[in-house]
Amino acid sequence: MISSVLPTYNRAPLAFVKGAGSWLETADGTRYLDLGAGIAVNCLGHAAPELVETLTEQAQKLWHVSNLYEIPNQQRLADMLVDKTFADTVFFTNSGTEAAELAIKMARKYWYTKGQPDRYEIITFEGAFHGRSSAAIAASGGEKMTKGFGPLLPGFTHVAWQDLDAVKAAVSDKTCAIMLEPVQGEGGIRPAGDAFLKALKQISEETGCLLIFDEVQCGMGRTGKLFAHEWAGVTPDIMMVAKGIGGGFPLGAVLATEDAAQGMTLGTHGSTYGGNPLGCAVGAKVMEIVATPEFLAEVNRKGGLMRQKLEGLVAAHPEVFEDVHGQGLLLGLQCKVAPTEVVAAGYEQNLLTVPAAHNVLRLLPALNIPDEEIAEAIARLDRAAAAIDGKAA
CATH class of the missing domain: 1.20.5 (Single alpha-helices involved in coiled-coils or other helix-helix interfaces)
Incomplete structure (x- = not known):
């Protein structure tokens, strides 16, 4: 018999009832050191006091009004993001998947508006993860994401990761955009590299195709810059953001230049919950903290x-x-054993980690994790690895 919760996750036999900082606690009081942070979401840790205070204050005032009206908190957060980034305009969503949907729509509408509706193809990369909607899985292209969900949305060309020659060969008069994560997360913590991002920017400028960065996992301070592409000194035309921007509250955004956003006019996109007063209040507080030198x-x-x-x-x-x-x-441990084996050994040490593709174990702690908790995490990983060594022997 099917469970009341659709069984699409292979869940660990763990249930947490509260958290504080880098720690999660089960009903019986057992504490776990969390190096996953909700998959790079809880950037300030669990139940961060500043975010609890902000959310509580806003919850006592106004939760939801819809985008039929002006939302001051939304305007404030948009202004903060525009001030700190390449962008001229922002649309708020509830997730990274929703942000991917808009980014794809925006790129295609850009060329339609310019009188070139046949420029709709988007170049994406092996190992990409852009979400689980129909457009996002078509963009990612991997069998694990797409099997059984055909026919897939057309218009995506997939090339090998970091293969510049393949990108150049794929660009045509039908190409509307190149889309990638500056650091692949689900794909195994694989940085694109400064030289590769600069080369893609050059291709974008030479051909006119838009450059879209997916910074859902690698953005919001995770790499030590507010956004990962800043290390390469290049800027995209469109960028997807989510996860850390809400510090645990569901929030996402699409940032764009005025030029790239020119096709998104009145009625071309919408969201009932996107940019609601609660989410934007928390997002603004996250920005106040994270976006400082x-x-x-x-x-x-x-x-x-x-x-x-x-x-x-x-x-x-x-x-x-x-x-x-x-x-x-945003760190990855390349494993010689299955990363799920290390995850399971970590559970025995009350440590939480996240597996990824290419035999990688993801380590995504809260960005404000104390030094002593880093040391404790490594000690627990050491014991987990020793247990695996012992089994092998």
Whole structure:
């Protein structure tokens, strides 16, 4: 008999009733150190006091009015994002998948508005994850995402990750955009690299096709810059944001230049909940904290500290781990065993981690995780790896 909750997840036998900072707690009081942060969502940890206060204050005033009316909190957050980024305009969603839908629509409508409706093809990359809607799975293209859901939305050309020659060969007079994650998350914490992003920007400028960055997982301070593409010194035309922007409250956004957004006129897109007073109040508080040079400098320092300790862990367990890669507090442990085996061993040490593709274990702690909790996390990973070593022996 099917469960009352649709069984689309292979859930761990764990249920948490409360959390604080980097810790989650079960009903019996057992505490787990969380290096997943809701898959890069809880950027300030669980039940961050500043966010609790902001949400509570807003909840006592106004929850929802819809976008039939002006929403001051939405305007404030949009102004903050425009001030801190390349963007001229922002549309708020509830998730990264919704942001992907709009980004795809916006790119195609751009060329339709310019009198070139046949320019609708979008180049995407192997290993991509842009969400689970019909458009997003077609953009990702992998069999794991698309099997059984055909016919797929047409108009996507998939090329190998970091293959610049393949990109150049794929660009045609039908290409409307190139879309990628500056650092692939689900794909195994794979940075595109500064040179590759710069080359894509050059192709974009030479051919006129739009450049779309998906910063749902790698954005909002996760790499030590507010957005990961800043490391390469290039800017997109359109960018998708979600996860960390709400600090745990469902919130996403599409940021765009005025030029790229020119086709999105009155009535071309909408969202009942997107940009509601609750979400935008929390998002603005997250921006106030995360988008400061001091906070981002600390993310870089903590990321360096954690990476150094992880490299020692790799050296200590060469049969379990191969190397560590990533940037800031978006880190991946390349495993020689199945990453799910390390996740399971971590549960035994009251440690939470997240698997990814290409045999990678994702480490995505709260961006404000204290140094002593980084040390504790590494100690628990060490014990988990030792248990795996012991089984192998």
